Amino acid sequence: MAKITYIENNGKSHSVDVADGLTVMEGAVQNNIPGIDADCGGGMACATCHVYVKDEWFDKINKKSEGEDDMIDQAYEPKKSSRLSCQIQVSSEIDGLEVHLPEKQI
Amino acid sequence: MIKTDALIIGAGPTGLFTAHQLKLIGLNCEIVDNLDKIGGQCIELYPDKPIYDIPAIPECTGEELTNNLLEQLKPFNIKFHLGERVDELKKDNEKWNVKTSKGTVFETPNVIIAGGVGSFEPRKFSPKECEQFENKTILYSIKNKKIFDGKTVSIFGGGDSALDWALELSKTSKVNLIHRRDEFRAIQATVDKVKELSNDGKINLITNSQLKTVSGNGKLEEIEIENDNKETKKLKTDFALGFFGLIMQLGPIANWGLNLNKKTVEVDTEKFETNQKGIYAVGDICNYPGKLKLILSGFHEGALAARACFKLARPNEKYRFEFTTSSKTIQNRLGVKSD
Numbered sequence: 300m301a302k303i304t305y306i307e308n309n310g311k312s313h314s315v316d317v318a319d320g321l322t323v324m325e326g327a328v329q330n331n332i333p334g335i336d337a338d339c340g341g342g343m344a345c346a347t348c349h350v351y352v353k354d355e356w357f358d359k360i361n362k363k364s365e366g367e368d369d370m371i372d373q374a375y376e377p378k379k380s381s382r383l384s385c386q387i388q389v390s391s392e393i394d395g396l397e398v399h400l401p402e403k404q405i
Numbered sequence: 406m407i408k409t410d411a412l413i414i415g416a417g418p419t420g421l422f423t424a425h426q427l428k429l430i431g432l433n434c435e436i437v438d439n440l441d442k443i444g445g446q447c448i449e450l451y452p453d454k455p456i457y458d459i460p461a462i463p464e465c466t467g468e469e470l471t472n473n474l475l476e477q478l479k480p481f482n483i484k485f486h487l488g489e490r491v492d493e494l495k496k497d498n499e500k501w502n503v504k505t506s507k508g509t510v511f512e513t514p515n516v517i518i519a520g521g522v523g524s525f526e527p528r529k530f531s532p533k534e535c536e537q538f539e540n541k542t543i544l545y546s547i548k549n550k551k552i553f554d555g556k557t558v559s560i561f562g563g564g565d566s567a568l569d570w571a572l573e574l575s576k577t578s579k580v581n582l583i584h585r586r587d588e589f590r591a592i593q594a595t596v597d598k599v600k601e602l603s604n605d606g607k608i609n610l611i612t613n614s615q616l617k618t619v620s621g622n623g624k625l626e627e628i629e630i631e632n633d634n635k636e637t638k639k640l641k642t643d644f645a646l647g648f649f650g651l652i653m654q655l656g657p658i659a660n661w662g663l664n665l666n667k668k669t670v671e672v673d674t675e676k677f678e679t680n681q682k683g684i685y686a687v688g689d690i691c692n693y694p695g696k697l698k699l700i701l702s703g704f705h706e707g708a709l710a711a712r713a714c715f716k717l718a719r720p721n722e723k724y725r726f727e728f729t730t731s732s733k734t735i736q737n738r739l740g741v742k743s744d
Binding site: 336338339340342344345346347368369372373375376377379405 | 446450451454522528531562563584585586588590615633649650651652654668698
């Protein structure tokens with residue numbers, strides 16, 4: 300279990316407990332957190348679960364999947380800190396993770 | 406004007422199987438899709454990815470699934486309208502009047518929306534200033550490459566479309582190729598060629614940079630790009646081309662007076678009808694308690710919606726349930742020999 304905080308582009312933040320083994324995307328969808336569309340359902344086939352992860356967390360979460368950057372190329376306003384939340388695995392090691400949501404996904 | 410018993414919006418697996426069900430029960434139908442090819446998400450997003458949960462098919466790719474569905478549709482002559490988006494839908498007496506982006510008009514008692522997550526559209530540049538130049542000097546696809554002859558063209562993106570066009574246009578135009586990182590997702594041979602032309606000074610390759618803003622009087626004149634260190638740079642340009650892949654948008658469906666829930670359409674679970682009589686939604690785009698976004702659910706939903714269409718298309722006939730194994734009528738429609 301890890302507490303994950305999702306911070307919307309307007310600053311509104313949502314903290315939820317997410318079970319180990321889920322992804323950060325699933326944590327958002329299951330808790331109805333606005334701003335994560337996840338159109339493809341976690342198949343890494345779209346870029347609508349795009350989040351920004353600040354430096355202090357970027358190296359603590361699992362590394363990017365093969366092809367993830369190719370999808371991020373197609374995201375809305377990608378940055379160096381961009382990740383697809385469907386590729387971030389939740390475990391107690393990332394308890395306290397904060398992710399920032401882009402202004403929009405599409 | 407094309408008259409049909411049912412119009413299907415979306416040529417993904419659900420739309421294809423729904424067409425099959427309509428034809429089996431003796432109704433005609435046509436299919437419209439905004440993409441220029443058949444298969445929907447299966448073809449556009451994951452043609453090579455194996456799918457493991459299609460009943461009785463242990464494993465198949467999105468492309469194989471599409472091909473098998475087309476094979477199943479072979480006995481029927483289904484007309485596809487590809488590269489057309491359904492823009493307008495109006496009630497005209499008891500029928501629906503449907504108009505596409507290419508001006509095709511349908512009259513039908515039944516419209517089945519099998520639109521997945523909406524229509525695929527190119528992702529656009531995010532700076533708002535770009536809008537005023539869109540479709541003129543800021544483009545997301547190329548119809549006539551002659552317009553670039555002798556001009557400066559700034560191409561954004563790191564995939565095959567961006568790199569292929571950079572190579573092609575570098576023969577006749579001055580090309581800037583700008584990408585947000587220094588790795589490309591295009592095929593290696595293309596990437597090598599771009600790097601070679603960049604070394605020879607024939608393509609101005611700029612990596613780790615993105616578009617910040619654009620300016621111009623009536624037409625695009627200058628773009629400003631920003632790199633990862635927040636340093637900006639201005640470039641004179643006549644055109645900007647963005648190749649960032651496709652995104653899925655609900656599009657005009659949002660304006661048809663349907664009950665929407667986020668990006669899905671609310672339906673009942675008997676006919677998969679929306680709040681508008683004669684408009685159904687099936688597959689990923691529909692929503693009801695317990696909805697599962699699986700391809701197999703789309704098949705079930707399409708089969709039931711097809712039966713519901715019968716009532717409106719043949720108001721004076723009674724629908725009779727029949728099996729393909731025993732019905733001579735169905736076997737005739739399929740063109741198979743019956744005993």
